Amino acid sequence: MVGGGAAGENAADRAVKGGLTAAIVEKSLLGGACSYWACEPSKALLRPGTALHAARRVPGAREAVAGSLDVPAVLAHRDEASSHWDDAGQVSWAQDAGIALVRGTARLTGAKRLWVTDDDGNHFTLTARHAVVLATGSVPSLPKIPGLHTVPVWTTADATSTQEVPESLAVIGGGVAGAELAQAFARLGSRVTVLARGSFLSAFPEDARSLVADGLRADGVEILEGVSPELAEETDDGAVRLTLPGGRTLEAARVLVSTGRRPALDGLGLPAFGIEPHALRVAETGRVQGLSWLYAVGDCSGGPKLTHQGKYQARITGDAIVAAARGELEAAPAPWSRHARTADVLAVPHVVFTDPELATVGLTEEDAWEAGIRVRAVELPISVAGAWQHAEDYEGWAQFLVDEDARTLVGACFAGPDVAELLHAATIAIVGEVPLERLWHATPSFPTLSEVWLRFLEAYGL
Numbered sequence: 523m524v525g526g527g528a529a530g531e532n533a534a535d536r537a538v539k540g541g542l543t544a545a546i547v548e549k550s551l552l553g554g555a556c557s558y559w560a561c562e563p564s565k566a567l568l569r570p571g572t573a574l575h576a577a578r579r580v581p582g583a584r585e586a587v588a589g590s591l592d593v594p595a596v597l598a599h600r601d602e603a604s605s606h607w608d609d610a611g612q613v614s615w616a617q618d619a620g621i622a623l624v625r626g627t628a629r630l631t632g633a634k635r636l637w638v639t640d641d642d643g644n645h646f647t648l649t650a651r652h653a654v655v656l657a658t659g660s661v662p663s664l665p666k667i668p669g670l671h672t673v674p675v676w677t678t679a680d681a682t683s684t685q686e687v688p689e690s691l692a693v694i695g696g697g698v699a700g701a702e703l704a705q706a707f708a709r710l711g712s713r714v715t716v717l718a719r720g721s722f723l724s725a726f727p728e729d730a731r732s733l734v735a736d737g738l739r740a741d742g743v744e745i746l747e748g749v750s751p752e753l754a755e756e757t758d759d760g761a762v763r764l765t766l767p768g769g770r771t772l773e774a775a776r777v778l779v780s781t782g783r784r785p786a787l788d789g790l791g792l793p794a795f796g797i798e799p800h801a802l803r804v805a806e807t808g809r810v811q812g813l814s815w816l817y818a819v820g821d822c823s824g825g826p827k828l829t830h831q832g833k834y835q836a837r838i839t840g841d842a843i844v845a846a847a848r849g850e851l852e853a854a855p856a857p858w859s860r861h862a863r864t865a866d867v868l869a870v871p872h873v874v875f876t877d878p879e880l881a882t883v884g885l886t887e888e889d890a891w892e893a894g895i896r897v898r899a900v901e902l903p904i905s906v907a908g909a910w911q912h913a914e915d916y917e918g919w920a921q922f923l924v925d926e927d928a929r930t931l932v933g934a935c936f937a938g939p940d941v942a943e944l945l946h947a948a949t950i951a952i953v954g955e956v957p958l959e960r961l962w963h964a965t966p967s968f969p970t971l972s973e974v975w976l977r978f979l980e981a982y983g984l
């Protein structure tokens with residue numbers, strides 16, 4: 523494995539469980555971005571604010587809550603969630619799993635052959651018997667804004683590992699990372715402005731994203747849509763001044779750039795094998811098209827950039843490598859078979875951990891029509907007994923997308939407090955292609971948020 527993030531670790535684990543030997547070459551901390559600079563620290567920064575807000579919305583509990591977030595305690599909780607940026611725990615997991623760890627930077631120099639440079643500058647060659655797996659993750663895509671490269675900016679890794687809460691924060695990019703970190707820092711005390719080039723959270727349905735935007739605005743976040751800075755300059759006191767279209771300027775103690783990520787494939791020697799890094803294509807098994815021995819998993823492989831999906835890909839690819847080594851891999855595995863990443867296309871779950879949360883899985887309405895599916899969208903508020911119990915003035919929204927010919931669910935979206943836990947039921951319904959007539963027999967417990975499933979089936983006409 524080149525890269526020991528969540529994806530590389532899981533691919534190695536499956537290969538070993540299948541009877542092969544596996545080595546991970548890792549140039550930084552074993553465990554990768556999710557553990558130290560992305561999912562874990564960002565969720566640890568968000569969760570205390572969500573818990574506090576939830577308690578304030580329940581009469582009886584509200585009266586017991588005094589004061590605001592304890593910022594040093596939140597940062598300490600984040601440090602703990604990030605294992606204090608020490609990978610000893612992951613190293614001992616790898617040892618127990620029978621995976622060899624090589625500390626260094628790898629690049630391809632031949633078929634199944636890697637050139638490794640270790641931290642002391644020593645070089646050596648590592649040759650695989652069966653396959654090389656690229657699991658190198660992704661790097662931030664920085665926008666071409668004049669002056670931006672001359673001013674001090676935060677990447678998401680800087681924001682998630684910071685020991686300071688800036689007095690003011692400008693967030694360039696209104697995607698998932700921008701939304702989550704804007705709310706986290708607003709609740710920790712920063713004055714936050716989000717600059718979204720298009721719509722805020724544009725990848726999600728309008729009703730869902732407007733609930734999230736309202737949640738952020740309630741925390742004092744200013745959201746400017748259709749805005750991208752035209753110039754960035756450092757001020758005399760070390761802050762950053764952004765010039766916006768129309769001449770308005772915005773000064774902030776810190777600027778966070780969260781404008782997307784691209785696969786980390788530069789410097790790996792791919793062009794020597796006829797592969798341009800921006801044009802890597804992988805088959806259902808994760809095998810890189812055109813080469814029988816090279817695979818890619820996780821963020822670097824070009825699909826959804828999410829930890830759980832990278833781990834799913836890694837399980838499929840690890841098993842496919844084992845099957846190929848045994849001569850048992852089918853040329854083109856059937857959809858939903860053990861060696862096909864079918865869910866990458868049809869059932870990717872995605873949660874935005876803002877307050878309220880936003881959770882989606884499966885196709886969007888547009889995707890479905892484009893794929894030739896006659897789809898019907900059922901949209902409804904999450905207005906059920908479980909919601910009233912959950913919080914005073916609970917506000918939530920759900921969308922269910924039904925394939926009208928198969929009468930199965932192909933997509934779902936939920937927005938509202940604590941909707942993330944509703945998502946897996948939808949994922950199971952989609953992956954299992956459960957007919958609506960059978961879903962009718964899946965009764966949600968009373969009083970839970972899941973009652974929205976029953977409301978959906980009733981609204982559909984069952």
Ligand SMILES: Cc1cc2nc3c(=O)[nH]c(=O)nc-3n(C[C@H](O)[C@H](O)[C@H](O)COP(=O)(O)OP(=O)(O)OC[C@H]3O[C@@H](n4cnc5c(N)ncnc54)[C@H](O)[C@@H]3O)c2cc1C
Pocket residue numbers: 524525526527528529530547548549550551552553554555556557559560561562564565626627628629657658659660678679682699786790819820821822826827828829830831832875
């Ligand atoms: C702020 C933020 C929050 C996020 N929150 C979530 C979330 O809540 N849930 C979720 O599912 N996803 C989340 N994500 C996405 C998630 O972090 C990624 O999808 C995931 O970390 C990708 O895992 P990976 O194994 O593919 O890559 P990585 O974890 O990046 O691992 C790649 C590893 O490869 C190493 N490497 C690279 N090149 C080489 C080389 N040449 N030689 C040796 N080693 C090399 C790197 O050092 C790195 O450790 C978040 C992302 C961000 C930015």
Ligand SMILES: NC(=O)c1ccc[n+]([C@@H]2O[C@H](COP(=O)([O-])OP(=O)(O)OC[C@H]3O[C@@H](n4cnc5c(N)ncnc54)[C@H](O)[C@@H]3O)[C@@H](O)[C@H]2O)c1
Pocket residue numbers: 665666667694695696697698699700702717718719720723724749750751780781782783826827828872873874875
């Ligand atoms: N909860 C989660 O699962 C989670 C959380 C954070 C990040 N992530 C993953 O990390 C990846 C990176 O997140 P992200 O939010 O950086 O990417 P993103 O693609 O979700 O959003 C980037 C946003 O930046 C905007 N943008 C680009 N250039 C701009 C400019 N010059 N000015 C203003 N806006 C501009 C884009 O229009 C887009 O809306 C995502 O692929 C996501 O899957 C996941």
